[in-house]
Each structure stands twice: as C-alpha cells, then as structure tokens.
C-alpha cells in the first residue's frame with residue numbers, strides 16, 4: 663500500500679513527465695544473444711486475458727502458426743508451468759493494457775521465468791483506448807523477456823472494445839471502439855504473425871524502446887491505489903451467488919472469497935476481473951457511490967456480439 667509520501671513522490675514524477683514532449687523515445691537495441699534457431703518448429707503462445715480479447719488474438723496467432731506447420735501450444739500463463747519455457751523455439755506473449763501498463767500479475771509472472779537464452783520472443787497487447795500507452799506496455803513485456811535472454815523479433819497492439827467497467831459505459835471513446843475487433847484487426851494479427859516468422863528466418867531483431875509521453879506519465883501515477891479509494895463498495899451478494907468460483911479462478915491475487923462475501927483490499931488490484939466474469943451478477947461494486955456492471959452485461963445491454971476470426975472454424979488449440 664502506498665504511503666502519502668509515495669503518492670506525492672509519484673505524482674511529482676508524473677507531473678514532470680507530463681511536461682515532456684510527446685515524441686521523445688528511448689530506443690535500445692541491446693546486444694542480444696544469437697538466435698537459438700532460425701527455423702522454429704515448436705511455438706508457445708501465452709496470454710493473460712480477463713475479458714477474452716487477448717485470448718482471442720493469442721489463439722488466432724496460434725492457429726496461423728499451426729497452419730504454417732509449427733507445433734503450437736497456446737495457454738493461459740496463469741495455468742502454465744514456467745519451467746517449460748526453455749523447451750520452445752518461439753515464444754509470443756499477449757496481455758491487455760491495464761492502467762497504462764501491463765497488469766502487475768503479468769510483470770511479476772514474467773520476472774520469474776527461467777533463462778530462455780537465444781529464444782525468439784514477440785509481444786502483443788490488446789487495449790481499449792486510442793491512447794492506451796500500448797507501445798510502452800509491449801516494451802515492458804519484451805524487456806522482461808529480453809532480461810531472461812529472449813531475442814525480440816516482434817511487437818504489436820490490437821485495439822478492441824474496452825472492458826473497463828464504468829457506471830456509464832456509453833462515453834464517446836467507448837463507443838468508438840464498439841465495432842472492434844473487426845476483419846481489419848484480424849488482418850493486423852495475421853500480418854504481425856507473418857512478420858515475426860519472417861524476422862526469425864532473416865535473423866533480424868527489433869529494438870525495444872520506451873516513449874516518454876503523456877501516457878507514460880500517467881502510468882507513474884498510483885492509478886490502482888486511486889481507483890481502490892474510489893471503489894466505495896466491493897462485496898458479493900449472497901442471494902445471487904451460485905458458488906461457481908469463477909471469480910476466485912479469475913482473480914490474479916486470490917483476493918475474493920465469495921462464500922464469506924469478502925474482498926481483501928490489500929491484495930485487490932482493482933482489475934475488475936471478478937465483476938467482468940461473474941455469470942450471476944453477484945459481484946457488487948460501487949464506484950464513487952455508483953453501481954458498476956461488468957463486460958458481459960454491457961455487451962448484452964447493447965446487443966453487441968464480438969466477431970470471431972474465420973480460422974476458428976477449422977482450428978482448435
């Protein structure tokens with residue numbers, strides 16, 4: 663938990679960053695190890711996904727690689743044994759952008775992986791806002807994997823309808839993303855996958871840089887802490903709860919206990935995973951006194967059906 667002093671310090675840094683020009687970029691092309699192989703046979707596509715968007719892109723990438731003749735495992739990183747990573751000769755990691763960065767459970771997971779020296783690695787993020795700090799978020803993933811010896815060969819960001827719950831989902835930015843993903847988004851995913859494979863064949867790496875932007879500045883603010891302060895109620899409605907344990911499975915920090923109608927506020931990341939995944943509308947969350955509802959309910963109320971890529975008709979992973 664941040665102290666008042668931490669909060670002031672972070673806000674001051676963020677304030678300084680907000681004054682910087684939007685285009686300043688710190689790129690670095692480190693001396694990467696040699697490629698383990700330029701002809702990958704075994705690929706791993708890992709994702710963290712709360713509302714299903716990142717999972718959709720990860721599976722599409724997996725299907726494309728499979729169509730190219732690779733042996734592919736596509737898995738939720740939360741259920742994957744890190745020690746198996748060195749067995750693969752291509753690793754692609756996808757995550758949503760949360761609070762202008764990658765979720766802390768993802769960065770913590772990646773920080774603990776074993777050496778993957780020489781393995782080509784690529785990162786993608788899914789995001790909801792037009793200025794979602796996606797470049798720095800994918801850089802964060804690549805930096806963590808490069809820190810374990812991975813060789814960066816690709817990065818991309820795929821925009822889709824945001825799954826960030828508000829008491830008023832119908833703001834203009836939200837609506838501007840309502841039609842996404844569409845056929846163009848899936849084409850972008852296909853291009854990204856083809857580009858990654860081409861880079862590996864040619865033995866080309868990419869530079870990993872952070873942009874110092876307004877959004878970078880925002881990521882320095884204690885946004886989770888601020889949001890937790892604004893969440894005025896966070897509990898479980900015992901009358902509605904069907905005891906399915908989905909919220910427990912989805913919660914990255916195991917902060918929610920539906921049988922006791924309790925949420926451990928110290929552990930909670932304000933990620934809304936419980937709210938966004940409860941099938942019984944039993945997770946109760948008030949934000950500054952207003953009741954929130956989750957992503958599935960939002961799609962239902964607005965009669966939105968998310969498009970699936972045609973590859974899924976013939977490919978299973």
Ligand SMILES: Cc1cc2nc3c(=O)[nH]c(=O)nc-3n(C[C@H](O)[C@H](O)[C@H](O)COP(=O)(O)O)c2cc1C
Pocket residue numbers: 710711712713714715716717757758759760761762763788789790791792793794795822823824825826827932933934
């Ligand atoms: C807690 C939370 C924070 C978010 N923060 C951002 C953000 O900073 N920038 C952004 O573009 N989208 C943000 N979003 C939207 C998600 O990045 C977007 O909906 C993403 O595609 C969700 O992926 P998933 O369905 O795999 O969980 C946020 C969503 C949540 C739930």
Ligand code: SF4
Pocket residue numbers: 909912913914915916917918925929930931932933934935936937
């Ligand atoms: S309790 Fe809910 S909002 Fe808090 S970390 Fe767990 S899933 Fe996320």
Ligand code: SF4
Pocket residue numbers: 898902903904905906907908909910920939940941942943944945
């Ligand atoms: S997901 Fe909803 S219904 Fe299932 S245990 Fe949690 S609160 Fe209860």
